[in-house]
Amino acid sequence: MTTAALLAMALVLDALLGEPDWLWKRLPHPAVLMGRAVSALDRLLNRGNGLVLKGALALALLALGALTLGEVLTRLGPVAEVLAAAVLLAQRALVQHVQAVADGLRLSLKEGRRMVARIVSRDTGAMDESQVARAAIESAAENLSDGVIAPAFWFLILGTPGLVLYKVINTADSMIGYRNARYEAFGKAAARADDLMNLIPARLTGVLIAVFTGQMREWHAIASDARRHRSPNAGWPEAAAARALDVALAGPRSYDGRMRDLPWVNPTGRKRIGPGQVAAAARLLWRVWLVFLLLTVACALLLPLW
Template identity: 50%
Template sequence: MFLLTAFLAVLGDRLFGYPPALARRIGHPVEWLGAMIGAMDRSLNRTHSHRTAGRMRGALTLALVVFASLAVTLPLALALRAIPFGFLAEALLAVAFLAQRDLARAVATVADGLDRSLDDGRAAVSHIVGRDPAELDESGVARAAIESLAENASDAVVAPALYLALFGLPGIVVYKAVNTADSMIGHRSERYRHFGGAAARLDDLLNLPASRLTGLLLAAAGGSRAALATMWRDAGRHVSPNAGWPEAAMAGALAIRLGGPRSYNGRPLDLPWLGSGRKELEPADIRRALALYAR
């Protein structure tokens, strides 16, 4: 167990995060993972392949990404653990794979944008959600931002911290490699329907414990039985096996409704509501969600 390393990394991410100057100079480690996945996508993904071949190529891509992540981080972690206070360096390196600070900043930008105008709010939320912002009213923009905050509290903070605590630096990097692969190729589009299947399934599996833990943490931070009750009642209604847990907990804690009918690429989706509170949301609700997240 690497609990102290995880605690220090989360604290470091909360206080200073990945230095912007370093990102400008050498890029971000998650971008390096993305570049590797993108290169293999271009080389191995053949949309005309039989579905079995597509799945095998996708599984090979995922295996190579995981192997490369381990090949770099495992020797490094072992070397650091062999020296006094090497865990401090391991924690410092792990900060790059957490996004607590960046997530809060991105979601706060949506609230600030909505304060100015609906168009500014739509522009800000387009950076953190996949749906078409032009179809969202103020309440829809606020709901999308809060849903993104809840889901990414699991994907970008709790899950990587959990795998860091369990397996050290290799654990958090492998998790981020799989999570990045899922975000890039784990879609149900024509191009990735077969190729991205392995990434999507492994990401779902890795996020099973973290999503439930995130829901419990949000419910505890909300300090109400309603949050816990809403999570147990509504989490399974979500189309994702994981996202419903933190989103339902957030909805219950704030006494609002998340989820619900929406449109993707012009196609209406009649999705169930999570929570039984207010439907009409505003920028103040985003800030309430951020305050809950910060606890």
């Protein structure tokens, strides 16, 4: 069975089941286990001198463990590979979290803030409705790349070892890849590795959104906005989603009590937005997922013939 066929089954299984609470109440989620490994290496190595090299060593150990686990899962057969891939993809969970923000905003601004705080790291306590909506849409676009397209891409390229490797690097970046006093040096290797592994998937996600929504004629503007984004990769899906939904994203926001004057993405789009636009973003996630699934099925059918 081809890797593309395995991926297609995993995409469908994740879409149907998402993150079953009954299972993860009894067993630790693989992402939690990855986080524990990162935390253990952080405590062990993030001290003294030579922190850049120690961070690189930590990343190498994580990568070795991920590749080994991926190889074990491969040897267990296609059922294990499909189940592992479905667990490490996050389409249904992502849509549910984004839709929860839309539903929360329809109840009250306070509830919208509470829901969006689950999926973003910025300060949410003083957000107005438009800021809550923008944060949710930005998270939807970025996590479509990080949580669905990128892991699927590396599964297609390197099989289960590639998928597990991507997820552990992405987890490490989310935990230690910060430019602050504690992680500026130690987390550098994780941050650079995550940037590299998302280089193609982020742009692929932007293309999928733009093609599906008829925005490829705006690709020059999408690319221009993406290059001004604070992230080398997140700007691509965000810029494409902003034009697909006709909204302005990014812009000024607060992190750790400090306002940052970031440039707008699609500055001519609507800035006064609310739950309707967030719900539209959730629907966009499913539509792009369907396009990607159909492409994966086409690969599964055509590659053996080729």
